[in-house]
Amino acid sequence: xxxxxxxxxxxxxxxxxxxxxxxxETQGRIIDDGVPVFSRPSQNAEKIGAYWKDMVIxxxxxxxxxxxxxxxxxxxRIDDNSxxxxxxxxxxxxxxxxxxxEIPPAGLLAEVTVPFTDAHWGPGKNFTIAYxxxxxxxxxxxxxxxxxxxxxxxKLYDDKWKYFYYAPATHLRILPVEELxxxxxxxxxxxxxxxxxxxxxxxxxxxxxxxxxxxxxSTGARFSNGDFRTPPGRHITAHKRPxxxxxxxxxxxxxxxxxxxxxxxxxxxxxxxxxxxxxHNNFGRPRSHGCINLTSKAAKxxxxxxxxxxxxxxxxxxxxxxxxxxxx
Numbered sequence: 001x002x003x004x005x006x007x008x009x010x011x012x013x014x015x016x017x018x019x020x021x022x023x024x025e026t027q028g029r030i031i032d033d034g035v036p037v038f039s040r041p042s043q044n045a046e047k048i049g050a051y052w053k054d055m056v057i058x059x060x061x062x063x064x065x066x067x068x069x070x071x072x073x074x075x076x077r078i079d080d081n082s083x084x085x086x087x088x089x090x091x092x093x094x095x096x097x098x099x100x101x102e103i104p105p106a107g108l109l110a111e112v113t114v115p116f117t118d119a120h121w122g123p124g125k126n127f128t129i130a131y132x133x134x135x136x137x138x139x140x141x142x143x144x145x146x147x148x149x150x151x152x153x154x155k156l157y158d159d160k161w162k163y164f165y166y167a168p169a170t171h172l173r174i175l176p177v178e179e180l181x182x183x184x185x186x187x188x189x190x191x192x193x194x195x196x197x198x199x200x201x202x203x204x205x206x207x208x209x210x211x212x213x214x215x216x217x218s219t220g221a222r223f224s225n226g227d228f229r230t231p232p233g234r235h236i237t238a239h240k241r242p243x244x245x246x247x248x249x250x251x252x253x254x255x256x257x258x259x260x261x262x263x264x265x266x267x268x269x270x271x272x273x274x275x276x277x278x279x280h281n282n283f284g285r286p287r288s289h290g291c292i293n294l295t296s297k298a299a300k301x302x303x304x305x306x307x308x309x310x311x312x313x314x315x316x317x318x319x320x321x322x323x324x325x326x327x328x
Contacts, residue, residue: 018213018301028076028089029115029135030055031280041065041075041083048082054132056115057084059091071201071284087282090115092135096170099144099152106313107142107157109180109242110172111262117172119165119259123153130165134278136296137260138243140315144169158259159315160245180242180312183305184212189323192306194237196292196327198230201284203274203292205305213301218277218293219327221286228289235267236322237274237306241315244275248289256289263299265306267292267325274302 030051038045042065051057061077066085074086095113116134120127124147133139140157145166147153152169184192184207193206198219205213220230241264249255262276276296277283283293294302303310306323310316 017211026059027092027094027115028057028059028084029092030057031088031090035084035088037078038083038085039081041077041085043085045083051084054116056092056094057089059089062086072282087280090135090278090281095173097173099169100141100174101144103141103143104313107140107315108174109138109312110141110154110174111136111138112167112171112260113173114171117167119156119167121165123147123155123166124149124151127166130163131259133167133260136262136276137278138175138262138276139167139172139260140243141172141174158245159241159243160247175312177312180304180310182309183301185309189307189321192323194302194306194323194325196230196325198232198286198328201286203294203298203302205302213305215294215298215301216283218280218283218285218287220272220288220290223289229286230272230288230290230292230327231268232327235272235325235327237265237267237325238308238320238322239266239316239318240264240303240306240308240310241266242303242310243315246275262296263303265299265303267327275299 030053033053035051036047037049039048041063057078059076063075064073065075066073072087075083076086077083092115112133112135116132118129119131119133121130123145141154142157143155145153145155153166154169154172156165187207191208195204201217203215203217204211220228244261244264245259246261247257264273264275266273272290274292276299277293308317308319
């Protein structure tokens, strides 16, 4: 990890600091088309192949490579002689889940536990595909239904378009209540604070002025069609959603259409937020439309640690208070 010595100087880092790092998952999903494979963990090494979007590959080892000044030096070893840069690979698992038949009227939150699953317009693969849902995205389950072949499917609510989709029930894990419980609820609200350091591309959470959590981020950037840098200053996390379908603009010109964005903690009225990210794994450089891109695990920690608390049966909360966030 490369940080500015001046930027992080003076921070006392306790031994129990939670540091969100690359985890050695057993598989990786290729995020883009034509991602090159190298003979060594370096962009200057010999290219020995390429992978295509949504291919799932084994990850044998997480290692460092490239130039010491690179913002992301994390590489994945595929086998003895093959390496791929982590920025274009989403670390994933493949886990099937027990089917939950008792869904309360309000619904339940679930996350995808396979590299990807296709959501259809009806309960069965004979229905047209509406979207592809990716690993660790979150979705709102409204009921259990069965296909014509009697396989279990969850009916899922789309919070943006107000549509319903259907996905294989074993591909989604209903999140238990304890996994949604607040973190450090004993700490007074005024003693929690977050810093977003845009120069270092790092997020730090403090309790009683002591850092307790740190993670790399990708904040807002300048694009050819506008300046989307994350707004500096003091904000609060007054509005939160455990899942959100984010879509805006022309997909052919810097637009996006992203269902199931997990663990969204808004800090402005126009939609700037912390959230999990599955469309890249290249944290440490600005690249968003203003939001603070995090790994899904880091976004979940921020979501649970900040105020206001979102009850398990709620799709969102909107209050006049929240945890202080300083974008520097």
